Amino acid sequence: MGSSQPESQIDSSNLDGVSNPQIGLEYPPVDEEKAIAALRQLHLKVHQVSPGPGLRGEHPKAIAGVWATFRIADDIPAQYRIGLFSEPRTFRALIRFSNGRSFDDRVANVRGMAIKVFTAHDENAPALNQDFLLIDHPIFFARNVQHTLEFLIASSSGTPSAQLAETTHPKLKGFNSIATQSPLKMSYWSTTPYQLGTGAVKYFAYPSAKQDQPQPDLVLSNSENSLREAMTEQLTRQKIGVNFDFAINPQTDASSMPVEDPTIEWTSDPVRLATISIYPQRFDSEAQMQFVENTDWSPWNFLPEHRPLGGINRARRWIYSDSKELRHKTNGVTPTVPTGRESF
Numbered sequence: 001m002g003s004s005q006p007e008s009q010i011d012s013s014n015l016d017g018v019s020n021p022q023i024g025l026e027y028p029p030v031d032e033e034k035a036i037a038a039l040r041q042l043h044l045k046v047h048q049v050s051p052g053p054g055l056r057g058e059h060p061k062a063i064a065g066v067w068a069t070f071r072i073a074d075d076i077p078a079q080y081r082i083g084l085f086s087e088p089r090t091f092r093a094l095i096r097f098s099n100g101r102s103f104d105d106r107v108a109n110v111r112g113m114a115i116k117v118f119t120a121h122d123e124n125a126p127a128l129n130q131d132f133l134l135i136d137h138p139i140f141f142a143r144n145v146q147h148t149l150e151f152l153i154a155s156s157s158g159t160p161s162a163q164l165a166e167t168t169h170p171k172l173k174g175f176n177s178i179a180t181q182s183p184l185k186m187s188y189w190s191t192t193p194y195q196l197g198t199g200a201v202k203y204f205a206y207p208s209a210k211q212d213q214p215q216p217d218l219v220l221s222n223s224e225n226s227l228r229e230a231m232t233e234q235l236t237r238q239k240i241g242v243n244f245d246f247a248i249n250p251q252t253d254a255s256s257m258p259v260e261d262p263t264i265e266w267t268s269d270p271v272r273l274a275t276i277s278i279y280p281q282r283f284d285s286e287a288q289m290q291f292v293e294n295t296d297w298s299p300w301n302f303l304p305e306h307r308p309l310g311g312i313n314r315a316r317r318w319i320y321s322d323s324k325e326l327r328h329k330t331n332g333v334t335p336t337v338p339t340g341r342e343s344f
């Protein structure tokens with residue numbers, strides 16, 4: 001969405017050792033730009049080798065890309081009725097479920113749920129998307145850009161993650177897990193914060209307590225595509241849809257819920273903002289899988305009211321665009337902004 005993006009509210013009076021942080025403000029550490037430049041460079045170098053330049057640098061395996069509706073709740077408290085959530089409406093959405101690194105669904109991994117909400121209602125209006133990127137773990141494993149860079153330097157020179165979890169990066173413990181159930185039964189968190197009005201929030205999504213149909217109890221197969229198979233079984237064969245609640249944890253205390261450290265979970269009272277309904281469908285045609293592969297999700301596809309906040313998000317702005325440019329160039333793809341009206 002380029003040049004129309006508003007600048008964030010950055011409190012530059014107190015960059016190092018923030019003593020009295022304010023709700024909704026960012027506090028970039030000194031030298032962050034240098035760390036972002038180094039992370040970009042190293043990420044491209046590592047990413048070009050594995051998983052390969054034609055794939056996403058992270059989350060290369062699409063478990064599934066499915067169509068859904070994103071219905072804004074009609075009982076949102078007034079202070080959160082902002083931007084996408086300003087009035088009860090139903091949008092079309094496209095959701096990509098992914099593995100963080102592995103192509104084998106049986107391996108311990110972090111798993112992604114990337115939601116793209118098609119926000120332009122008028123067929124003739126230019127396409128406009130609001131993306132929400134979530135993972136199946138409530139926190140990120142690195143505090144900030146420097147800490148992420150240190151992880152990548154160590155892991156790319158052969159230090160096992162288990163060793164880093166014992167030493168420099170303790171929050172790696174539990175970050176990757178073996179899936180015991182379908183992606184349609186997991187919960188997902190943004191881990192990093194986003195602006196909502198003058199405040200900051202983190203997002204999460206979880207299977208709704210109330211479903212339109214009883215949910216099937218599926219046992220995962222012993223196959224490298226067991227998660228895709230579980231989704232096919234539910235959505236395509238049994239034709240059973242699933243609802244997720246989409247909610248926020250608002251930042252209610254800027255010290256104990258810092259914007260600049262996504263290793264800390266925000267545990268304020270949740271507020272439900274929307275219902276995501278993934279309806280029965282076939283999603284694994286070659287054409288649809290290819291479309292999803294060539295579609296881009298990024299925290300930086302956003303409406304002005306939902307600007308990404310914090311250092312990890314500031315780094316992602318550049319790293320996601322590096323990754324997508326490299327893979328589109330490698331694959332000879334001209335990227336387009338999807339409208340949500342595509343069909344396969």
Ligand code: HEM
Binds near residue numbers: 111
């Ligand atoms: C500095 C830290 C991070 C780096 C370097 C990073 C890097 C990347 C890259 C390069 C991609 C592929 C982009 C593309 O080619 O389209 C990606 C995708 C993704 N990332 Fe991150 N990421 C970071 C933090 C996070 C965090 C905190 C989350 C938490 C929600 C997250 C969730 C995801 C998800 C769900 C995808 C898949 C998007 C899709 O399905 O297209 N990442 N990440």
